[in-house]
Amino acid sequence: MLNRIDLRGGARDPRRLLPRAQLDVSVAVERIRPLVEAVRDHGYPAIREASERFDGVSPERLRVPVETIRAAEDELDPQVRAALLESITRARKVHADQRRTDHTTTVVPGGTVTERWVPVDRVGLYVPGGLAMYPSTVVMNVVPAQAAGVRSLVVVSPPQKDNDGLPDRRVLAACALLGVDEVYAVGGAQAVAMLAHGAGVDPAGDERCEPVDMITGPGNIWVTAAKRLLRGVVGIDAEAGPTEIAILADDTADPAHVAADLISQAEHDPLAASVLVTPSTALADAVDGELARQVPAAKHAERIGTALRGEQSGVVLVDDLEAGLRVVDAYAAEHLEIQTENARDWALRVRNAGAVFVGAWSPVSLGDYCAGSNHVLPTGGCARHSSGLSVQSFLRGVHLVEYTQDALREVAPHVVTLATVEDLPAHGQAVSVRFPGGGPS
Numbered sequence: 001m002l003n004r005i006d007l008r009g010g011a012r013d014p015r016r017l018l019p020r021a022q023l024d025v026s027v028a029v030e031r032i033r034p035l036v037e038a039v040r041d042h043g044y045p046a047i048r049e050a051s052e053r054f055d056g057v058s059p060e061r062l063r064v065p066v067e068t069i070r071a072a073e074d075e076l077d078p079q080v081r082a083a084l085l086e087s088i089t090r091a092r093k094v095h096a097d098q099r100r101t102d103h104t105t106t107v108v109p110g111g112t113v114t115e116r117w118v119p120v121d122r123v124g125l126y127v128p129g130g131l132a133m134y135p136s137t138v139v140m141n142v143v144p145a146q147a148a149g150v151r152s153l154v155v156v157s158p159p160q161k162d163n164d165g166l167p168d169r170r171v172l173a174a175c176a177l178l179g180v181d182e183v184y185a186v187g188g189a190q191a192v193a194m195l196a197h198g199a200g201v202d203p204a205g206d207e208r209c210e211p212v213d214m215i216t217g218p219g220n221i222w223v224t225a226a227k228r229l230l231r232g233v234v235g236i237d238a239e240a241g242p243t244e245i246a247i248l249a250d251d252t253a254d255p256a257h258v259a260a261d262l263i264s265q266a267e268h269d270p271l272a273a274s275v276l277v278t279p280s281t282a283l284a285d286a287v288d289g290e291l292a293r294q295v296p297a298a299k300h301a302e303r304i305g306t307a308l309r310g311e312q313s314g315v316v317l318v319d320d321l322e323a324g325l326r327v328v329d330a331y332a333a334e335h336l337e338i339q340t341e342n343a344r345d346w347a348l349r350v351r352n353a354g355a356v357f358v359g360a361w362s363p364v365s366l367g368d369y370c371a372g373s374n375h376v377l378p379t380g381g382c383a384r385h386s387s388g389l390s391v392q393s394f395l396r397g398v399h400l401v402e403y404t405q406d407a408l409r410e411v412a413p414h415v416v417t418l419a420t421v422e423d424l425p426a427h428g429q430a431v432s433v434r435f436p437g438g439g440p441s
């Protein structure tokens with residue numbers, strides 16, 4: 001079922017040969033540019049028009065009334081509530097440990113630099129809701145933002161035809177459980193544009209959506225493209241687009257588990273990527289057999305099949321696990337599972353991955369919901385340079401520079417020299433002017 005890419009016996013550049021989708025984010029950026037500009041220029045009418053076009057529904061009032069958010073929590077199935085609370089508790093534990101403390105370095109006596117960690121003021125959190133509903137993503141966005149101390153949080157999520165144009169009820173309930181009360185029924189590129197530019201006054205609700213300073217959260221290729229386009233107007237986290245799973249496995253892996261994990265992430269999107277990297281043709285054959293058995297029985301067999309057959313998915317055959325490690329590093333998957341003997345040893349050598357899932361009992365699905373780790377992770381190779389969402393994503397480090405007169409006098413000649421070298425003498429003068437005699441005061 002999976003395409004096979006045979007990298008055995010050669011030193012070919014794996015980066016060029018690895019499976020990746022042709023419809024990449026840069027193509028999508030050009031397609032959504034007019035929509036983003038329309039939202040910037042016209043606000044609510046452009047948002048409504050896009051919602052009608054892409055979601056087939058647009059509520060009268062885009063802001064979800066606070067009573068509706070609370071009612072969603074009241075109506076929440078007790079089992080779902082318990083699962084969400086467990087997810088929140090575990091995520092809070094891990095994210096609390098990510099908090100930063102301010103630190104002062106004494107550079108010289110009388111000269112200090114303090115690094116202050118200041119939360120972003122207002123943040124927009126995208127919660128997807130096209131092919132699947134994502135209350136778990138409310139948790140993964142909100143928990144680190146709250147742990148960082150962000151004061152103003154706004155959630156956007158697509159309007160649902162079967163919920164009167166409101167976001168999914170479970171998404172609203174998760175917002176209530178976390179104490180978020182500013183929620184808009186908007187999805188896709190139009191939601192990202194609305195967060196970045198604000199949306200003036202809603203004629204139906206008489207409210208104004210103020211622009212945010214930063215947008216985080218995952219989404220499909222259109223959401224990801226809008227985030228890339230608007231980076232700079234606002235801050236964004238990593239690009240967290242269509243889901244990817246890579247599995248580095250050897251003969252010790254259970255083919256039924258490997259296949260189930262590949263399927264689990266293919267379930268997100270026809271553009272999702274599932275890649276197995278292995279030196280074992282026996283395992284590759286057995287996984288193919290399992291896929292043939294498991295996919296037709298899956299609820300979302302059609303989009304899973306599309307994702308698995310797509311050019312972005314496949315089995316990569318390698319000479320040995322050392323070569324496999326080079327391949328997974330070159331691929332830089334959003335999620336990487338290591339299902340090998342001595343899995344932890346291999347996992348500790350991985351350099352490029354959004355998150356690494358170690359051994360037979362740590363599947364990606366655990367991390368999606370209840371491991372305590374964050375599931376908003378970089379895709380499309382961005383794990384080479386970016387991290388998953390964390391408390392750090394919502395903080396800015398601000399240096400506080402404090403020198404006494406003596407400490408400045410001591411270093412003044414060096415400042416003047418460097419300013420002269422750069423032909424910026426006014427910089428040097430701004431220091432010299434403070435010491436007219438040059439000597440001690």
Ligand SMILES: NC(=O)c1ccc[n+]([C@@H]2O[C@H](COP(=O)([O-])OP(=O)(O)OC[C@H]3O[C@@H](n4cnc5c(N)ncnc54)[C@H](O)[C@@H]3O)[C@@H](O)[C@H]2O)c1
Nearest residue numbers: 054128129130131158187188218219220242243268376377
């Ligand atoms: N990387 C991560 O951390 C991570 C985490 C969770 C989910 N995901 C991914 O998020 C995605 C969720 O996708 P989804 O479709 O279910 O929900 P979504 O909310 O991301 O996308 C649905 C929205 O897309 C908009 N849309 C559709 N076509 C458009 C177009 N041409 N232009 C502009 N907007 C358009 C619609 O208006 C709709 O509101 C999946 O790809 C999944 O794999 C990634």
Ligand SMILES: N[C@H](CO)Cc1c[nH]c[nH+]1
Nearest residue numbers: 134136137243244368375
């Ligand atoms: N696997 C997704 C991250 O790419 C996260 C998720 C949410 N719900 C289920 N899965």
Ligand SMILES: [Zn+2]
Nearest residue numbers: 264265268368
């Ligand atoms: Zn998932």
